[in-house]
Amino acid sequence: MTSPTAAAERLLAELPPSPAVWCQGLRKRYGRRTAVDGVSFTVGRGEVLGLLGPNGAGKTSVIKMLLGLVRPDAGEVLLLGRPARDPQARARVGYLPELFRYQPWLSAAEVLALHVRLSGAAVPGAEQRDVLALVGLADRAGDRVGGFSKGMQQRLGLAVALVARPELVVLDEPTSALDPLGRVDVRDVVLSLRERGVAVLLNSHLIGEVERVCDRVVILDRGRVAAAGTLAELLGQREVRLRLDGVDARAEARLAATGRLTRSGDRFTVTLPEDADAVVPALVADLVALGVRVHAVEPGRISLEERLLDVLRSGQAAQS
Numbered sequence: 001m002t003s004p005t006a007a008a009e010r011l012l013a014e015l016p017p018s019p020a021v022w023c024q025g026l027r028k029r030y031g032r033r034t035a036v037d038g039v040s041f042t043v044g045r046g047e048v049l050g051l052l053g054p055n056g057a058g059k060t061s062v063i064k065m066l067l068g069l070v071r072p073d074a075g076e077v078l079l080l081g082r083p084a085r086d087p088q089a090r091a092r093v094g095y096l097p098e099l100f101r102y103q104p105w106l107s108a109a110e111v112l113a114l115h116v117r118l119s120g121a122a123v124p125g126a127e128q129r130d131v132l133a134l135v136g137l138a139d140r141a142g143d144r145v146g147g148f149s150k151g152m153q154q155r156l157g158l159a160v161a162l163v164a165r166p167e168l169v170v171l172d173e174p175t176s177a178l179d180p181l182g183r184v185d186v187r188d189v190v191l192s193l194r195e196r197g198v199a200v201l202l203n204s205h206l207i208g209e210v211e212r213v214c215d216r217v218v219i220l221d222r223g224r225v226a227a228a229g230t231l232a233e234l235l236g237q238r239e240v241r242l243r244l245d246g247v248d249a250r251a252e253a254r255l256a257a258t259g260r261l262t263r264s265g266d267r268f269t270v271t272l273p274e275d276a277d278a279v280v281p282a283l284v285a286d287l288v289a290l291g292v293r294v295h296a297v298e299p300g301r302i303s304l305e306e307r308l309l310d311v312l313r314s315g316q317a318a319q320s
């Protein structure tokens with residue numbers, strides 16, 4: 001007969017994994033100032049969540065509460081299904097803080113080895129070297145960190161966050177000191193983490209970066225969640241705007257077959273399915289074949305930057 005414990009363990013193993021981050025009702029005051037006021041959200045396994053908001057909105061305070069570095073006045077946090085201060089949870093979380101400083105007398109390789117030892121993970125030397133190569137520091141592995149530029153220190157910070165095979169990576173302004181190439185590298189790293197099922201919480205002021213890599217976004221404003229959702233939910237459906245002449249019934253039917261069609265004179269707007277890279281070239285080719293003259297084709301959807309500004313302005317208007 002199976003023991004009750006074995007049966008319970010089997011049952012637990014069959015449950016879907018708990019979210020990478022779950023927080024509910026987080027609140028934090030510093031003196032008389034309320035920095036975070038009732039923040040709740042989740043980050044699913046393998047999901048990339050962007051945290052956006054103006055200076056002082058409470059983003060770093062939320063991150064520190066999630067990681068158990070700051071004690072919330074109210075609210076609850078579970079990291080990978082465990083309390084934030086549980087060492088078993090923390091060992092599976094990689095963190096790149098907003099302000100970073102590593103032991104200047106150690107080499108980059110030694111800093112990584114130290115973090116691996118502290119995490120308790122068994123990461124062989126070759127894998128540690130791979131992580132340094134991933135962040136572009138392969139040829140500086142033996143150099144003392146004291147001589148590193150700020151951007152190189154940030155790259156090392158990213159390596160520290162990644163080296164112990166985390167299931168959740170929290171990146172607080174990971175590209176603030178990086179050159180444009182470095183930013184692209186970080187974007188690639190985030191996308192490859194997602195491919196491997198690692199969840200990422202990304203706090204960045206670079207909205208284009210967030211728009212490119214995040215599945216979902218939480219916008220904080222004065223300590224509260226002002227908006228949250230997938231990019232499709234926040235930005236609406238993608239569309240294409242065309243300026244055309246010579247559109248007959250057949251061409252109009254071809255346009256309508258692509259998505260919802262609206263027309264104003266010679267301007268046509270067609271909503272596009274998500275993931276529609278091939279749809280627009282095929283549509284334009286067919287229109288040309290039908291004798292339509294195509295004067296302009298423009299992608300249409302508000303950008304995340306426009307949406308963020310909308311959300312923040314309507315919050316200010318509601319306050320005044």
Ligand SMILES: Nc1ncnc2c1ncn2[C@@H]1O[C@H](COP(=O)(O)OP(=O)(O)OP(=O)(O)O)[C@@H](O)[C@H]1O
Binds near residue numbers: 035053054055056058
């Ligand atoms: N240790 C602290 N002591 C006092 N006030 C603090 C402390 N940490 C944060 N605050 C205050 O809490 C509010 C939120 O700060 P936080 O650093 O979380 O914002 P942020 O959204 O990360 O801002 P930024 O984009 O500028 O990094 C601010 O008003 C800040 O002054």
